[in-house]
Amino acid sequence: MKRALEIIPAFLSWSILAFFVVIFFTRPLAAAVVIIIFLLYWVFRLLYMSILLILAHHRVAAGKDLDWLKSCQTAKSDLKFGDMIHVVLYTVYKEQKEVLEDSLDALKASLYPKENVIVALAGEQRDKDAHEKLDFLKAKYGGYFKDILVTFHPEDTEGEIPAKGANATYAAKKIKEYLEQNAYDLGRVIISCFDADTCPDKNYLACLTANFLKNPRRYRTSFQPFPVYSNNIYKAPAFARVIEMGSTFWQLIESMRLEKFITFSSHSMSFKTLVEVGYWPVDLISDDSLIFWKCFIKYDGDYRTYPLEVPVFMDIAVGRGFFDTVRVQYKQKRRWAWGVENLVFAGTAFINNKNITFLEKARRCFQILDNHINWATWSIIISFITPMALIWGRAVFKDALVLFNLAYINNIIFHTFSFILILSVVISYEFLPPRPREVSRFIHVLFVLQWLLVPFISAFLGSFPALDAQTRLALGKPLYFYPTPKKREA
Known part of the structure; x- marks a missing residue:
């Protein structure tokens, strides 16, 4: 049972990615339909998470005054x-x-x-x-x-x-x-x-x-x-x-x-x-x-x-x-993604616990899987597979209505991301410490522009480390604890 739980997350993540790639080349129209459904799901999910972020921000802001x-x-x-x-x-x-x-x-x-x-x-x-x-x-x-x-x-x-x-x-x-x-x-x-x-x-x-x-x-x-x-x-x-x-x-x-x-x-x-x-x-x-x-x-x-x-x-x-920071960030996020071992720990312990209901056990295991599989797959699909589907589809089926719909939904995703980026800029300023004197005031311009990097880094330092961690767990390759370097410059 323990070995099966170690394999399941990577198996599901790789299966989802393989499914999108295979259907993309063998059934382009079907792939377009599937991607449309996937993108619509993420439009609603991102809007839902944006609402939760706003509510959490209000809760934190209220706590400041107490x-x-x-x-x-x-x-x-x-x-x-x-x-x-x-x-x-x-x-x-x-x-x-x-x-x-x-x-x-x-x-x-x-x-x-x-x-x-x-x-x-x-x-x-x-x-x-x-x-x-x-x-x-x-x-x-x-x-x-x-x-x-x-x-x-x-x-x-x-x-x-x-x-x-x-x-x-x-x-x-x-x-x-x-x-x-x-x-x-x-x-x-x-x-x-x-x-x-x-x-x-x-x-x-x-x-x-x-x-x-x-x-x-x-x-x-x-x-x-x-x-x-x-x-x-x-x-x-x-x-x-x-x-x-x-x-x-x-x-x-x-x-x-x-x-x-x-x-x-x-x-x-x-x-x-x-x-x-x-x-x-x-x-x-x-x-x-x-x-x-x-x-x-x-x-x-x-x-x-x-x-x-x-x-x-x-x-x-x-x-x-710069490049060493990329390495450090990747290893830190891979260590965080190793939290998928929670499924193994909880799943094996659930077997011996008869006082927790089956539905509660199933719900908790699903929540762990949902978080980690989405972490490992969604940004790869949105950042790489969806644009490839649009380019390939236009070359093969120039006048297909489904490709027009895919482009339209992709445009909705873009506007949704734009809204979330604006929201992120506004809320992020709430958590900035005072600017040191030696730092230029123009740093705040960079703090706004930096959010344009999200589409480019979400896969490389988001999904890839998570997929790496899940694959290591499935292959039985242990991940050793990585103590993130922390230092102060003189």
């Missing part, structure tokens, strides 16, 4: 605000000291009592500079928080792979020992698992606490901020800015579909719940999303992810130059 700390203090809850403890866990591997300084400075600026915040810096034993770097950070920031814990994950541990999940789990077990030694109630501890470059919004901890206190199902809920990749946005290439802003938009869209919303990247949850489910997976890459599925299965489907109204700010993945 006094979240006051909301914590006045929340009607069986827990007391003053008893809540936050553990902010940063997983670290070869990131520059300056990257972590930016993150800790942002955490230090939080509008939340820092005497209730414990910072954990989780280093890797195989990182030779980790001890000196983390000891320096503990000494520098120790006076700003309740405590700073430093851990070093040992290398070559049996049953583990060198990945973020193994490091985070090792650190969380050490944190549990610390909390128990100091007689903390785990039910009053919230843990946030952050990448090294994660800079939380000043209202993040207060917003998280308010939602945790008010939520009667707080121990059956993860709390997910929306990531904004803007820490180095003025120094990143245009194509990388577009890709990462698209990732932010996708998370905003997903946040409006609570029935399929799961954890991604930086996230928060009850420490008590984390302990009950056995921490993050130590032998899989997609720890951020798999922790949701561990909870979902552990609690027989009684688990959800709540979208927070405030962001965390992160780095755009960049390399040493």
